[in-house]
Every structure is written in C-alpha cells, then in structure tokens.
Amino acid sequence: MTLTRELPLTTSQSALLFIDVQNFSAHRNGAEFKDLGKDEFQAKYGWFFDELDARVIPNMAAIQAACRSAGVEVMYTTIESLTLDGRDRSLDYKITGFHVPKGSWDGKVIDQIAPQGDEIVLPKSSSSVFVSTHIDYILRNLGVRQLVISGLITDQCVESAIRDACDLGYLVTQVTDACLTYSQQRHDNSLQTIKGYCRQVTTAELIAELERVSDD
Numbered sequence: 507m508t509l510t511r512e513l514p515l516t517t518s519q520s521a522l523l524f525i526d527v528q529n530f531s532a533h534r535n536g537a538e539f540k541d542l543g544k545d546e547f548q549a550k551y552g553w554f555f556d557e558l559d560a561r562v563i564p565n566m567a568a569i570q571a572a573c574r575s576a577g578v579e580v581m582y583t584t585i586e587s588l589t590l591d592g593r594d595r596s597l598d599y600k601i602t603g604f605h606v607p608k609g610s611w612d613g614k615v616i617d618q619i620a621p622q623g624d625e626i627v628l629p630k631s632s633s634s635v636f637v638s639t640h641i642d643y644i645l646r647n648l649g650v651r652q653l654v655i656s657g658l659i660t661d662q663c664v665e666s667a668i669r670d671a672c673d674l675g676y677l678v679t680q681v682t683d684a685c686l687t688y689s690q691q692r693h694d695n696s697l698q699t700i701k702g703y704c705r706q707v708t709t710a711e712l713i714a715e716l717e718r719v720s721d722d
Contacts, residue, residue, distance in 0.1 A: 511677060511678075511704060511705045512705055513652070513677060513705070514715050514718075514719065515578070515652050515654070515679070515715060515716065515719065516651070516652060516719075517576045517577050517578050517716070517719055518577070518649070519649055519650060519651040519652055520573075520578045520579070520650060520651075520652040520653070520654060521578060521579035521580070521581055521645060521648065521650045521652075521653055521654065522569065522570065522573040522578055522579070522580045522581065522654045522655075522656065523581045523582070523583065523635070523641075523653055523654065523655050523656070523657075523667070524566065524570075524580075524581070524582045524583070524615070524619060524656055524657050525583055525635065525655065525656070525657025525658060525663050525664050525667055526583065526584060526585055526657055526658045526659070526663050527563075527566060527582070527584075527615060527616055527619060527656075527657050527658055528584040528585065528586075528606075528612065528613060528614060528615055528616060529611055529612050529613070529614050529616060530584075530585055530606050530612035530613065531585070531658055531659075532558060532563075532616050532658060533616055534547075534555060536612055537605075537606065537612045538604075539551060550688075551688070553688075553689065553690075554686065554687075554688050554689075557686055558686055561683065562683070562684060562685070562686045563616070563618050563619070565656075565681070565683050565684040565709040566618070566619050566656055566657075566684045567618055567619055568709055568713060569654070569656060569681055569684055569709055569712055569713065570619050572712065572713045572716045572717070573654070573716065574622075575716070576716040576719060578654070578716070579625075579626075579648055579650065580621075580622075580625050581625065581626045581627070581628070581641075581644075582615050582621055582625065582626070582627045582628070583627070583628045583629070583630050583635040583639065583641070583667075584606070584613050584614070584615060584627065584628075584629055584630070585599075585604060585606050585613070585629075585630060585631070586606045586607075586608060586610070586612075586613030586629035586630070586631070587605065587606060587607060587608055587629070587631050588608055588629065588631065589607075589608055590607045590608055590609075591607070592605040592606075592607065592631075594631055595631045596631055596632040596633075596637075596638065598632065598633065599631060599632065608629075613629060615627065626644065628640075628641055628644075633662060633663050633666040634663070634666035634667055634669075634670045635663075635666075635667050635670075636666075636667065636670035636671065636674065637666075637670070642674055645676070650676070651676060651677060652676065652677045652678075652679065653671050653676045653677070653678050653679070654678075654679045654680075654681060654712070655667055655668055655671070655678060655679070655680050655681070655685075655704075656680075656681045656684035656685055657684075657685060658685070658686055658687070659686070659687045659688070660685040660686060660687040660692070660693050660696040660697070661687050661692050661693070661695065661696035661699075662687070664680070664685050664696075665696055665699070665700050668680060668700055668703050668704050669700070669703055672703040672704065677705070678703065678704035678705065679704060679705045679706075679707055679712070680697075680700065680704045680705070680706050680707075681707060681708070681709055681712055682697055682706050682707065682708055683708050683709050684709050
C-alpha cells in the first residue's frame with residue numbers, strides 16, 4: 507500500500523478549520539490597525555484588505571457552505587486571551603503586542619463566515635492552535651483524521667497549524683486561495699514552503715470534490 511497525502515476527503519472523518527478570521531485581524535476596524543492613520547493603513551494593508559474583501563472571504567464562505575452541506579465539521583480558532591488583561595498570552599504574543607481580551611468584539615469571527623449553531627470556536631493565545639488549545643483532543647473525539655485549513659496569516663499561524671497537524675498524524679488539505687498574508691510574494695513563498703506537509707487545492711477544486719462525494 508502506497509502512502510500519500512493526495513487523498514480526497516472522507517466527509518465523516520473530516521473537519522474544516524478557519525484560522526484567525528476575526529475582527530481583530532480581518533476587519534478594517536480591528537484593533538491590530540487602530541493606531542494607523544489612513545495613509546499608513548493603505549500603504550501597509552491596502553492590498554491585503556482588497557484581496558480579502560474581493561476574493562478570499564468569498565472563497566472562505568464558499569468552502570464553509572460546501573462543508574456544511576456535505577456534513578463536514580466546521581471549526582474556528584481565534585486569537586483571544588482567556589483573561590481580560592492577557593496575562594495568559596504566550597511570551598511571543600506579549601512581545602509582539604497582540605492583545606485580544608476575553609469576550610471582546612476583536613475576538614469574534616467576522617460576520618461573513620460567522621459560526622452557526624454549536625460549531626466549535628477555540629480561543630488561542632499562541633501562533634499554533636495545537637499549542638494553546640485542546641484541539642487535538644477534540645478532533646480525536648470527533649473522529650477527525652483529515653483537516654482542511656483556511657485562514658490568516660498564510661506564512662504565520664496557518665503554517666504553524668499545518669505543520670503541527672501533520673506531525674500529530676492528520677492528513678492536511680490547505681485551500682490555497684482561502685488563505686492570505688500581507689503580500690503576494692509572501693503568500694506564494696509560504697505555499698511553496700509548506701507544500702511538503704499537506705495537500706494543496708483551490709476553493710473550486712475542494713467544492714467539486716465535496717460535490718462528487720455527496721453524489722456517491
């Protein structure tokens with residue numbers, strides 16, 4: 507038997523995980539950008555938000571709908587402390603200055619892909635969701651073996667999740683056009699770097715795959 511990452515999803519053993527698609531980092535009024543003037547914001551993040559609004563968030567919404575329809579578990583992780591003052595944050599987040607207080611608007615998933623029903627949302631206080639949450643325990647309880655990953659930022663928290671999931675024994679699928687970072691070059695470099703750890707598909711390819719599975 508040949509081992510491979512290039513396997514289609516088994517829906518009953520799969521979950522879609524959105525990484526950090528939240529008001530803090532994916533909304534123009536998010537706290538990550540609150541101290542920037544209009545010109546500085548446009549210079550640093552104009553391309554990012556143009557891509558996010560026009561292409562990436564619609565792709566996220568499309569794969570979310572397809573996964574829900576196919577019976578794939580939909581999950582989310584957001585940067586959010588377990589405390590109001592952020593004392594539980596990782597040292598890296600403290601140094602970086604990331605502070606999303608418990609229960610804050612910044613910690614909520616953006617409206618365009620808001621959770622429905624009892625979909626699971628895990629607050630994290632480190633780059634990798636596998637370090638600062640009990641997601642591995644949850645996925646195993648759900649019977650998940652294949653993890654589909656979409657989110658922000660491609661070359662930071664998304665990469666961290668992919669590597670850790672791979673090392674923990676999950677088959678990982680990255681939806682390449684439903685992830686984003688702050689420049690096209692950074693995004694492309696990340697996809698090239700991480701492809702040895704996961705299967706990479708586009709939004710259209712994933713949706714077509716889920717439709718075929720549903721038809722079988």
